Structure formats: C-alpha cells, structure tokens
Amino acid sequence: MKVARSAAATDPGRRRRHNEDAYVCEPPLFAVADGVGGAQAGEVASRLAATALRETGADGADPRRHVDALVQEANRRVYERQTSDASASGMGTTITVALFHGGVVWIGHVGDSRAYRIRHGELEQLTEDHSLVAELVRSGKLSPEEAESHPQRSVVTRALGSDPNVDVDTFEVEAEPGDLFLLCSDGLTSMVDDGTILDETDRNRDDLKSAAKALVRAANRGGGEDNITVVFFELGTEEAGADEHTVALPPPREQVADDEEDTLDEVDGVRPIAVEEETARPRRRDERHPVRRGLLFVALLFIALIACAFAVWGLWRSHFVGAEADGHVAVYQGVPWNVVGNVRLYRTAYVSPLLTAQLSQQERKKLFDHNLVTESSALSEVHRYEQEIGR
Numbered sequence: 188m189k190v191a192r193s194a195a196a197t198d199p200g201r202r203r204r205h206n207e208d209a210y211v212c213e214p215p216l217f218a219v220a221d222g223v224g225g226a227q228a229g230e231v232a233s234r235l236a237a238t239a240l241r242e243t244g245a246d247g248a249d250p251r252r253h254v255d256a257l258v259q260e261a262n263r264r265v266y267e268r269q270t271s272d273a274s275a276s277g278m279g280t281t282i283t284v285a286l287f288h289g290g291v292v293w294i295g296h297v298g299d300s301r302a303y304r305i306r307h308g309e310l311e312q313l314t315e316d317h318s319l320v321a322e323l324v325r326s327g328k329l330s331p332e333e334a335e336s337h338p339q340r341s342v343v344t345r346a347l348g349s350d351p352n353v354d355v356d357t358f359e360v361e362a363e364p365g366d367l368f369l370l371c372s373d374g375l376t377s378m379v380d381d382g383t384i385l386d387e388t389d390r391n392r393d394d395l396k397s398a399a400k401a402l403v404r405a406a407n408r409g410g411g412e413d414n415i416t417v418v419f420f421e422l423g424t425e426e427a428g429a430d431e432h433t434v435a436l437p438p439p440r441e442q443v444a445d446d447e448e449d450t451l452d453e454v455d456g457v458r459p460i461a462v463e464e465e466t467a468r469p470r471r472r473d474e475r476h477p478v479r480r481g482l483l484f485v486a487l488l489f490i491a492l493i494a495c496a497f498a499v500w501g502l503w504r505s506h507f508v509g510a511e512a513d514g515h516v517a518v519y520q521g522v523p524w525n526v527v528g529n530v531r532l533y534r535t536a537y538v539s540p541l542l543t544a545q546l547s548q549q550e551r552k553k554l555f556d557h558n559l560v561t562e563s564s565a566l567s568e569v570h571r572y573e574q575e576i577g578r
Contacts (some may be wrong), residue, residue, distance in 0.1 A: 188290050188364055190214040191423030194395035198403045200374055201411030205230055208372050208416040209237035209280075215287035216245045217418050219300045220261075221372040223346060223512070224278030228269070232280040232348055235268060236261035240284065250288040251357055254295040257284055258347070258355045262297075265348035279348035279514070283314060283370050287422070292368060296356040298343050301376055303384070304360060305367040310385045313360055316373075317345035319510055319543065319555055328556055337523070342510040342543065344551060349514070349544045362422055367392075370418040375402055378409035395419045505559040506536065508569060516541045516554070516572070518565045537566060541573050 195212040199205060207222035207229035220236045222229025239261040246253060261282060269275045281298020294302050299316040315321065319342040323329040329337065347353055367388070375384070379402070387405050391398035399417040406415045511517050521533025543551060554568065 188362065188422055189425055190287055191421050192395050193217070193418070193420040194399050195416070195418040196396070196399035196403050197416040198407065198411075198414070200414050201407055203414055206414045207233055208374070208414040209233035210370075210416050210418050211237050211240050211284075212418050212420075213241065213244075214420065216240060216257075216284070217286075217368075217370055217420055218282060218284040219370040219372055219416050219418055220283075220347075221281045221298065221300050221374070221414070221416070222278065223280060223343065223514070224269075224275075224348075228275045228278030229280065231268065231275055232265045232278040235264045236280050236282050236347055239264050245286055245288070250286055250291070250293045251359070253288075254284055254286050254293045255355050255357050257286075258282060258295045258297060258357075259352065262347040262353040263351070266351055269348050277514075279346035281317075281343060281346055281372075285368060285370060285420070287362070287420070290362060292360045292362050292366075294356070294358055294360060297353055298346050300370065300372045303369040303371075304362075305369065305385065305388060306363070306365070308385070308389070310381050312381075314356065317356075318343050319551070322551055323555065342512060343514065344543050344546075346514070346544065349542060364422055364424050367419060367421045371402075372414060372416040374411075374413035374415035375406045375417060377413060378406040378411065378415075395421065506562045506565040507533075507559055508554050508565050510543045510555065511535070511538060514542045514544060515539055516543060516546075516569055518562070518569060520562070522559065536562065537569070539569050539573060541569070541576060545576055546572065 193212055193214055195210050197206060197208050197210060209220045209222070209230075211218040218237065218240050220233035222231070222233035224232060240257055243257055243260055261280075265278070265280060269278045281300045282295070283298070283300040283302050284295040285302060286293045286295075292304075294313060296302065296314045297317060299318040299321070300314075301316070302313040304311050304313055315325075320329060320334045320337045322344060323337075324331055324334050345354060369384070369388070379387075383405055384402060387401040388398050391401050399419055402417045403415050505522055506518055506520050507523055509517055509519055509523065516539040517535055518537040518539075519533040520536045523533060543555075546554065550572065554572065
C-alpha cells in the first residue's frame with residue numbers, strides 16, 4: 188500500500204486579511220497548522236511549525252515516537268521565537284500531523300484542526316478538538332447544537348508555543364486501499380457540516396485538487412469567517428500508477444467573484460406579489476376594527492419594553508468566566524450568546540494573565556461552566572487560580 192494521490196488548498200476566507208494557516212503536503216508526511224495570536228504572530232507560528240516538519244521529514248524510526256518528535260520540534264521553535272521576540276509574544280499554533288508508515292497512518296494532534304477518514308462513503312472524525320467548547324460538550328455542559336453557535340468556540344485549550352513541551356495526542360489509524368484522509372483547519376469545519384464535506388468530496392473524488400477547492404468554496408459560501416485549509420491524501424495499492432502530488436494555490440480574485448455568484452441572495456426564488464392580488468384579497472377581521480388592532484399593538488409594545496428592561500438589567504448584573512481568543516482567562520459582563528449579525532451580548536470586564544493551557548482539564552471544566560454569577564464571585568474564582576499557579 189502507498190500514498191496514491193494527494194492535494195491541498197488554502198484560502199484566507201472572506202473576513203480575514205491575512206492567512207494564518209500553513210500546511211505540509213509532502214508524501215508520506217502531511218500536516219495542517221492554524222496560527223493564533225494575531226495576524227502577524229499567528230502567521231509566523233504556523234509557518235515555523237510547518238517548516239520544522241518539512242526540515243525534519245519522515246524517517247524509518249519508530250513512527251509513534253517520530254510523530255511525537257516532529258510535533259515537539261515544531262513546538263520548540265514556536266516557543267523559542269515567542270519568548271525571545273517581543274513582537275511575537277503570546278503567539279501559538281494548532282497542528283495536526285499525519286504520517287503514512289508501514290501500512291498505518293500515524294496521527295499527531297494538538298488544538299482544534301482536525302483529521303478525518305473517508306471509507307465506503309462514510310466520514311469519520313479521527314481527532315478530538317482541544318478547545319473550550321469541545322471540553323464543555325464532552326463534560327455534558329453544552330449540547331453539540333449549542334456548541335455550533337457558541338461565541339467562544341474558537342478558543343483552544345492546547346496549542347504549540349505556550350510551554351517548552353507540549354502534550355501531543357499520538358495514535359495509529361488502521362488503513363486500507365481506497366481510504367481517503369482529510370486534514371483541515373477549523374475554518375472549514377466551523378462553516379460546513381459533515382454532510383457537506385462528504386457530498387463535495389464525493390462529487391469531486393476523481394480529482395482531489397478539485398475536491399479541495401470545492402471544500403474551500405463551500406466554506407466561503409457558508410460565511411468564510413476564518414482561514415480555510417484542506418489537505419487530502421488517498422491510499423492505493425503498490426500496483427497503482429505513479430504518485431500524483433498536487434498542491435492547489437489560493438484561488439485568484441476572479442474565481443472568488445465567481446464563487447459569490449453561487450451564493451443565493453436573500454430574495455432569490457421569491458415571487459413578487461402583484462398589486463392586483465393585494466387589492467383583491469378579502470379584508471381580515473382585525474382590519475375592519477382599527478381601534479382593536481391599535482390596542483393590541485400598544486399591549487405588545489408594552490410587553491416588549493418590559494422584556495427589554497429585564498434583559499438590560501440581567502446583562503448589567505450577570506457575569507461569567509470564559510477565555511479570550513489568545514487563550515487568556517477572562518471575566519465577561521452579560522450573557523454568553525451571540526445574536527444576528529454576530530452581535531455579542533457580553534463585554535470583557537477583566538483579562539487575566541492566566542492562560543487556559545496552564546489549567547488542568549478538570550480545572551477548565553469547573554472554571555468555564557458559563558454559569559451566570561456576580562462580578563465579585565467571578566473575579567474571586569479567577570484570582571484564586573492565579574494565586575495557586577503563581578501568577
């Protein structure tokens with residue numbers, strides 16, 4: 188068995204000016220890295236990690252130890268850079284590595300980028316997200332449906348660069364000819380569901396380059412709120428033809444314009460109502476009684492005002508503990524919800540020097556339960572952990 192085909196595509200998305208993702212597509216080694224810590228620093232971190240993998244490469248040693256060593260070397264380079272360069276302070280990156288060796292795919296994983304396997308028309312997620320929301324789902328504090336729209340779903344609890352050594356999920360995945368493996372950043376999985384990933388891949392299965400670009404387009408149609416990176420590799424028999432190693436570049440501007448034409452407008456498919464239909468329809472009972480209709484409107488308006496007043500009061504009094512996008516623990520005033528247009532119903536009240544990565548999994552479960560408490564309760568809980576960890 189061997190790597191028969193591979194392809195990759197990356198795109199900044201529709202909301203970001205810079206692409207902080209990096210990837211490796213050099214059979215038998217593949218990886219996706221998603222930088223965190225700001226536009227410039229995140230980009231530096233992900234590229235340092237990808238370069239470390241390329242320079243170290245694959246060897247014939249114990250594959251489990253080698254995959255762990257690859258990730259540790261990438262972590263060392265990111266950590267040394269962010270501790271020695273003030274402009275890169277606090278930067279980090281996720282990384283998901285796949286190494287094909289001896290008929291087995293070995294995975295090394297840190298963060299919330301993902302690895303999938305497609306076999307016999309079914310998509311299987313191989314990695315577990317190291318993210319705040321994923322931990323809340325696993326502990327039963329959030330449902331999978333609530334996690335999809337949670338305002339802090341992008342906060343990772345484990346990343347390269349925060350410590351000299353990093354805890355790596357390293358495991359093997361049995362493989363067979365015809366298996367298709369997918370590595371991707373969360374810019375894909377936060378915008379499209381598993382069914383869309385499978386449909387777009389099946390539709391373009393004969394051309395992995397087209398399949399990678401199709402997934403990028405699907406993520407952009409879904410909103411394109413983050414950088415999007417996709418890496419495919421497919422296994423085949425030794426009797427198959429020569430390896431196909433294809434790297435897809437980011438789509439040109441004119442292609443993005445074409446993609447936007449595929450996205451439905453709010454009024455697409457809506458039939459206009461003719462004036463004749465409006466004048467010919469029978470009058471409803473409440474239209475024949477404008478006074479009754481006016482009283483009903485006033486009553487509903489009064490109820491809405493009362494509800495808004497209670498909501499404002501609740502927002503002012505409620506606090507909860509969460510984490511900033513750069514991983515720092517924080518106290519927020521309001522409720523942990525986003526509404527239409529990605530409007531947040533909370534604001535940052537306090538940012539701690541404490542990082543989520545410094546807390547154990549049990550401590551994160553307890554601290555980030557998102558129960559609404561008073562400001563003093565939230566602050567005292569965070570300060571207690573700061574003192575215990577020595578910050």
